[in-house]
Structures are given as C-alpha cells and as structure tokens.
Amino acid sequence: MRSESSRATSPEATGLLLEGGCHCGRVRFRVRTSERRALDCNCSMCGMKGFLHLIVTKDAFELLSGSEAITTYTWGTHVAKHTFCRFCGVHPFYTPRSHPDGVDVNVRCLDGDAASRFVVEPFDGKEWEANVDRIR
Numbered sequence: 001m002r003s004e005s006s007r008a009t010s011p012e013a014t015g016l017l018l019e020g021g022c023h024c025g026r027v028r029f030r031v032r033t034s035e036r037r038a039l040d041c042n043c044s045m046c047g048m049k050g051f052l053h054l055i056v057t058k059d060a061f062e063l064l065s066g067s068e069a070i071t072t073y074t075w076g077t078h079v080a081k082h083t084f085c086r087f088c089g090v091h092p093f094y095t096p097r098s099h100p101d102g103v104d105v106n107v108r109c110l111d112g113d114a115a116s117r118f119v120v121e122p123f124d125g126k127e128w129e130a131n132v133d134r135i136r
C-alpha cells in the first residue's frame with residue numbers, strides 16, 4: 001500500500017476553507033481544499049447514502065463540534081469507519097478504506113452552494129479492488 005496519496009489535498013496547497021455539518025447541526029467541520037472533483041461511488045454503501053467524496057489529509061480537516069454526537073458503523077473489512085451523527089443520521093464525513101489515514105468529506109454536507117464548485121466523477125466501487133489505485 002502506498003503511504004502518500006496523489007488524490008488527497010495537501011495542507012500546504014492554497015485552497016478554500018469550506019465548512020459543513022450534519023442536518024441537526026451538532027456535527028460541524030471545516031476543510032481546506034483546492035480539489036475541484038468529487039467522486040460518486042456506486043458501491044453498496046455509497047449508493048444508498050448518496051455520499052459525494054472529497055478525500056483530504058487529516059491536517060486539512062478540523063472537527064469544530066459534535067464529537068459526542070458521532071457514532072460509527074463498520075462492515076466487510078472494517079477498515080472504513082462510517083461515522084455519522086446519531087441524532088439526525090447524516091454522514092458528513094468518514095474514514096475511507098482507500099485512505100485510512102485521511103478524511104472523506106461528503107460534498108453534499110458543505111454549507112451553502114459549495115457543492116456546486118465540484119465536478120462529479122463516477123467511481124466504480126462495485127469493482128473497488130480494480131479501481132482504487134486510480135484515486136490513491
């Protein structure tokens with residue numbers, strides 16, 4: 001496994017500071033990114049959630065509030081930590097299997113019209129093993 005991601009946004013990169021959160025507002029986060037692409041994965045989990053992926057390094061992500069509201073679901077390899085708000089059920093970010101040292105932000109949970117700055121690209125998560133190197 002490669003340790004450094006070409007896809008994850010480096011914290012040194014000049015980027016926008018974007019904020020977002022869950023539906024009830026308990027979970028709030030801030031992310032710095034210059035990435036313009038968001039991945040739309042069709043795996044069994046993402047297909048149900050409608051999660052649009054923005055993968056960043058841990059130091060480009062800051063949890064502002066709501067750590068006590070977050071709970072975690074895992075399945076399969078249990079590498080991905082599907083964190084979500086236990087009050088409203090929304091998944092604003094999680095730890096992805098492709099980047100277990102990073103954070104995967106749900107572009108749909110960014111404030112305002114921030115999601116509109118992203119170009120959505122499909123990712124074939126049904127064939128995860130064959131395709132994951134493309135996003136690492």
Ligand SMILES: [Zn+2]
Nearest residue numbers: 022024085088
């Ligand atoms: Zn919530």
